[in-house]
Amino acid sequence: MKGILLNNLGSPDSTKIKDVKTYLDEFLMDERVIDIDYWKRYLLIKGIILNFRPKKSAKAYKKIWWDEGSPLVVISERFTEKIKQKIDIPVELAMRYGSMSMEKGIKNLVDQGVTEIFLVPLYPHYAMSSYETVVVKAEEIIAEKYPNVILDVLPPFYNKxxxxxxxxxxxxxxxxxxxxxxxxxxxxxxxxxxxxxxxxxxxxxxxxxxxxxxxxxxxxxxxxxxxxxxxxxxxxxxxxxxxxxxxxxxxxxxxxxxxxxxxxxxxxxxxxxxxxxxxxxxxxxxxxxxxxxxxxxxxxxxxxxxxxxxxxxxIPCMNDNDDWVDVMVSWINDWKSK
The missing domain is CATH 3.40.50.1400 (Rossmann fold)
Structure with missing residues (x-):
């Protein structure tokens, strides 16, 4: 069975400083985000940045937080639900960082009987700190826990x-x-x-x-x-x-x-x-x-x-507008028909 894993960046679970700190720790410790030697990255992030950045970031998140939660997560969930209404195979949403982990998303698909996953990094452009880190993380999870699952990936769509x-x-x-x-x-x-x-x-x-x-x-x-x-x-x-x-x-x-x-x-x-x-x-x-x-x-x-x-x-992003949903559905259907 085929299934879809939509993947976005991620978000803290709340605007509390401790939740923002947990999120920033995972994000900034990614070697494809801050690409320096591990020991230097460790000292920089855990010894310096995490001592002041979470408070500043928490204040910023409070300015944009919605009643339903993080705008990025809420919008991504709305987008996912619209996709699910238009296709007949399992669709899961995951985030590269945070509690909505890629590992959970992949497991949810596998638990539904999926043996072939179409990974959709929701980044139009290729960058090692966004598109690449998502693909590498998915490959690592599947190689370690689901070696019989086939992974296919949507290429960057910046010029489609x-x-x-x-x-x-x-x-x-x-x-x-x-x-x-x-x-x-x-x-x-x-x-x-x-x-x-x-x-x-x-x-x-x-x-x-x-x-x-x-x-x-x-x-x-x-x-x-x-x-x-x-x-x-x-x-x-x-x-x-x-x-x-x-x-x-x-x-x-x-x-x-x-x-x-x-x-x-x-x-x-x-x-x-x-x-x-x-x-x-x-x-x-x-x-x-x-x-x-x-x-x-x-x-x-x-x-x-x-x-x-x-x-x-x-100008707001496309978010969950119907034209964008239809574009994604068409790409998924093209992959399904291969």
Whole structure:
């Protein structure tokens, strides 16, 4: 029997500091998130970051928490339920980090008689700290506990036409009554070294502004290239020109160089350039979460208005809208029919 495992990032169980600390511990100790030697990572996370970050993060989560729970989890659950209504094989939802573990999700499928799992990382783009860590974790669980289960994985869908169409329609719908000077595509940030580590050629990625434009097998695992391709495709679909949209990267951590330009710097710069009516899209996420609801919709708006902007609109993610559900159902049905 075939089954589906939808997989998103995860969330603390509550906004209590102890729950946030537990979540951050698992997340930040992942070697694909903070990719330094174990002993250095251990000292950094457990000796420094976990002494101050949970309190700050808990405060941020409280700002966006819903009565039903974590927005990311609630939205993902709604999305999953809509998928279940449209297909006739088992579907489970799991998170890479937190109590809704991948191990539980896989076990639930196996307990229903599933012997072939289609893993769906809910990340449009390939990155070692998101897509790759989900795939590796699933492979480890199955190899250790369910060696007879077959695993197949949905590739990154950053440029799939039906995904681009659904994204573009969602953006257009939210821009109908908003007059904008500029649309900013703000992607989740990753360290520059992750780009080079993910390059199978070990020579293509130069982060020099041109390597993303040169054809290469490296693009299959290059987050930066894939983000730029998503923007190009959506801009074409929406009829945006070269002057009224741009890319940026958010959520950097520590002091290492991360992908540029930085979203917060761009927000402060736009009013000086006469772009005072801004719409912000977050295409690295399919579900609204802390990074979109607090960092972009709240903090980003405050930064932009303080810098002299006049109008600011955060475009929600596709979340559980019906067009996105139908796209996912079509991909699942394509896999089922193989």
């Amino acid at each position: 036409p039906d995904y681009i169409k659904a994204m573009s329609d969602n953006i257009a719908n939210h821009l109908k009554d908003f007059e904008y000077d500029h649309v900013l595509f703000s992607y989740h940030g990753i360290p520059e070294r992750h780009i080079k580590k993910s390059d199978p050629t070990k020579s293509h990625c130069k982060l020099d502004g041109s390597c993303c434009e040169r054809n290469s097998v490296a693009h299959h695992t290059c987050y930066r290239h894939q983000c730029f391709e998503t923007t190009k495709a959506i801009a074409k679909e929406l009829g945006l020109n070269e002057t009224n949209h741009s890319n940026s990267f958010q959520s950097r951590l520590l002091k290492d160089p991360w992908l540029k330009p930085y979203t917060d710097f761009e927000l402060e710069k736009f009013p000086e350039l006469g772009k005072k009516k801004l719409a912000v899209v977050t295409p690295a996420f399919v579900s609204d979460c802390l990074e979109t609801l607090e960092e972009i919709a709240m903090e980003g708006k405050e930064e932009f208005l303080e810098a002299g902007g006049t109008d600011y609109k955060h």
